[in-house]
Amino acid sequence: MVAALIEKYYLKMLKMKNIVSIGLFATLLLISCLGQEDDDFTALFDGRNLDEWIPGPEGGFEIINGELYTGGEEGNDLFTKKWYCNYVLRLEYMLSDVGNSGVLIRCNPEAAWETGVEVQLLAPWTPWRDDLHCTGSLYGHVAVANRPDETTGIWHKMEIKCDRHTIRVSVDDSMTTLAKIDTVITMADKLICGAIGLQVNHAEKEGQYAKFRNIYIRDLDVEPAYICEGFYETDSVFRAQAYSAALNLGAEMVEPLALMMSGENPLAKSGSKQVLFDMVARATDPQGEEKYKDDVADALNNSADGVSSQIVKEYLEWLSGMIKNSTDE
Amino acid sequence: MKRRRFLKNTAIGFVGLPLLSSTYRYIAPSDKIRVAHIGMGNMGRAHLNWFSDFNDVETVALCDVDEVRLREKLKLLQEKHPLTKTDTYTDFRHVLDRKDIDVITCATPDHWHALIAIMAFQSGKDVYGEKPLSYSVQEGQVMKRIWEENEAVFQLGTQIHATENYHRVAEIIQSGSLGKIHTVRLWKTGGSPGLGFPASEIPPDSLDWNMWLGPAPYEEYTPVRCHGTFRYFFDYSGGVFGDFWCHIADIVYMSLNPQGLYSIDTRGERPWDGIADTPRWIEADFKFRDLDLYWTTTPPPVPGAEKMHIGAHFEGTDGSLTCDYNTRTIRIGNEMLDDVAEIPQTLPRSPGHQRNFLDAVKSRKQPESNLTYAREMALPMYLALISFRLKRKLKWNSLTEQFEGDPAANYLLSRAYRAPWSLP
Numbered sequence: 041m042v043a044a045l046i047e048k049y050y051l052k053m054l055k056m057k058n059i060v061s062i063g064l065f066a067t068l069l070l071i072s073c074l075g076q077e078d079d080d081f082t083a084l085f086d087g088r089n090l091d092e093w094i095p096g097p098e099g100g101f102e103i104i105n106g107e108l109y110t111g112g113e114e115g116n117d118l119f120t121k122k123w124y125c126n127y128v129l130r131l132e133y134m135l136s137d138v139g140n141s142g143v144l145i146r147c148n149p150e151a152a153w154e155t156g157v158e159v160q161l162l163a164p165w166t167p168w169r170d171d172l173h174c175t176g177s178l179y180g181h182v183a184v185a186n187r188p189d190e191t192t193g194i195w196h197k198m199e200i201k202c203d204r205h206t207i208r209v210s211v212d213d214s215m216t217t218l219a220k221i222d223t224v225i226t227m228a229d230k231l232i233c234g235a236i237g238l239q240v241n242h243a244e245k246e247g248q249y250a251k252f253r254n255i256y257i258r259d260l261d262v263e264p265a266y267i268c269e270g271f272y273e274t275d276s277v278f279r280a281q282a283y284s285a286a287l288n289l290g291a292e293m294v295e296p297l298a299l300m301m302s303g304e305n306p307l308a309k310s311g312s313k314q315v316l317f318d319m320v321a322r323a324t325d326p327q328g329e330e331k332y333k334d335d336v337a338d339a340l341n342n343s344a345d346g347v348s349s350q351i352v353k354e355y356l357e358w359l360s361g362m363i364k365n366s367t368d369e
Numbered sequence: 370m371k372r373r374r375f376l377k378n379t380a381i382g383f384v385g386l387p388l389l390s391s392t393y394r395y396i397a398p399s400d401k402i403r404v405a406h407i408g409m410g411n412m413g414r415a416h417l418n419w420f421s422d423f424n425d426v427e428t429v430a431l432c433d434v435d436e437v438r439l440r441e442k443l444k445l446l447q448e449k450h451p452l453t454k455t456d457t458y459t460d461f462r463h464v465l466d467r468k469d470i471d472v473i474t475c476a477t478p479d480h481w482h483a484l485i486a487i488m489a490f491q492s493g494k495d496v497y498g499e500k501p502l503s504y505s506v507q508e509g510q511v512m513k514r515i516w517e518e519n520e521a522v523f524q525l526g527t528q529i530h531a532t533e534n535y536h537r538v539a540e541i542i543q544s545g546s547l548g549k550i551h552t553v554r555l556w557k558t559g560g561s562p563g564l565g566f567p568a569s570e571i572p573p574d575s576l577d578w579n580m581w582l583g584p585a586p587y588e589e590y591t592p593v594r595c596h597g598t599f600r601y602f603f604d605y606s607g608g609v610f611g612d613f614w615c616h617i618a619d620i621v622y623m624s625l626n627p628q629g630l631y632s633i634d635t636r637g638e639r640p641w642d643g644i645a646d647t648p649r650w651i652e653a654d655f656k657f658r659d660l661d662l663y664w665t666t667t668p669p670p671v672p673g674a675e676k677m678h679i680g681a682h683f684e685g686t687d688g689s690l691t692c693d694y695n696t697r698t699i700r701i702g703n704e705m706l707d708d709v710a711e712i713p714q715t716l717p718r719s720p721g722h723q724r725n726f727l728d729a730v731k732s733r734k735q736p737e738s739n740l741t742y743a744r745e746m747a748l749p750m751y752l753a754l755i756s757f758r759l760k761r762k763l764k765w766n767s768l769t770e771q772f773e774g775d776p777a778a779n780y781l782l783s784r785a786y787r788a789p790w791s792l793p
Binding site for chain 1: 566567568569586587588589639641642643644646758759760761774775776777779780781785
């Protein structure tokens, strides 16, 4: 409900051409607030199963009393089946006195450390535990600004937000690390989308373990307002990411795209025009999904009436004709 | 000299050329051909230079929707031919209204090519039209119909067609000395620039922007959409690929006239750094009945290609030939040649592409890049751009000129005109 209201508000702001940026700013603030709403989070691990994950051939993780436990001598890191680009990840972790694990983000499991980064989880026992390698750091890339509570044997909350160029890590509701990845030279070649991984505990000490519970994710790339914001990115890599998210979302994006196309910002205008075309191209693919096509067709019909720009209206009608043509035959 | 114009019956046909059956205009060999040029950009200037130098051409009118360009080009013409009596127009319809004009040349942006040619045919004029032929496939079909109905003469402005090199390449290929040609690789380096993200502007007073857009969808004015870079927008054109296809595919059609196109599979990317949307790079695979034809933005891995910005590479069962506009390299076994003396000259040479057209205007025989030839040669390019835009492989029926099992692709074979413009 709240999300719907926010979206309406956002779209209204978009209509008021000269205050688009204010609208976006407000939206960003609201997105942050919305982050508190558990409704937008889905479980990656809720204590029952590993359906969202791909266990490695040597295991390494097991569910014990609804908690995900890693502490054996061998095993593989555990990766999500799905890849995510922009998201808020929440989890709880507990380390033993000699625990050493981590959360891998935006990585390709084939070469997780080369392609992604690790948000470190480390009990304070090793000589390497400086700010660049302690819990909450982007291990070896970005140091913590505020050192978190490293008490072992108790549950801590962690939140990792991947928001285009920005990665923010919080532990126990305090921000530890803020990374602007485009300013971190060592991260220049890192992926901006990828799997999420949990590192197998690898302290090689007696009594080592790491435990996880309540792993939840909010995928920002399925939220129209967040996707729209990406259309204003000057960095084409993140614009491309937003285009792709919009295309995947399909019908729900038609109206926001039409409104952006009616606006004044040349980046957003040309991007939304293109994505609308690509959406219809996908929708009309003879091998494509019928539902995607029907939904996009409906959304185009409904949006054409709502836009004020004659140029956009005619464009939507032209696209509508393309889908209609392929439905009739 | 008084100008003579009369109708005359004819029964003369020429093998390999379309028959002009009943009636046509007649311009005596000694008469001047009265020419008007529509579209006064760079190609318009080339037209002006080429045609005004012929003794039997009188440059009667220049036309452009941009008054600045119109004045510039008139000045150039007057410097070269001080005695010229040339009128200027901003609306091509006034040019077509004049009964004393025999020929128009058209060097407007692509989205105007077809309609101007069609309206010229209807007003009894012959047309030298710039490449590409048209904006859409459907326009090409209508052009052909109206051209036939009016028995007009049309030459597509693929001036490379007239070169000695292209004629000789065609002879070598047709001689069979390379065996059966099974594959041709075409390439043109470079792609669409992004053109940045400029904001819309109010068009200058000297430019009739609405007329510039004509049948294309209405859009706010931005300088990069207009002169010089319009071809990087799908609203008006087909990018570098659409621009150069006709020049280099020409040698394939001259040599092999491939038939039975049935599959088009295109890959590529748009620019990321601007509002332009035509391919930054493109690769298209065409399957004809007896030929595989490939287009790439990077030169194919064949010797020498990397140094050529545009080219064609013919692969036969007994040898290969690589050429561009002016050069050719033949490879048979380990031998590398630039000609095979034993192959006789079988093709009549062109007196030059513009001269060939003017001769056709007088003789009423169709010129070398006439509409039947040019339309067939240009067609695969449009289909590849549709495959590029839809991001999927397409099946084509060359008899019905429709895609098979893909109505959306068929939808893109045409584009509705913006009022008040319409196709007959």
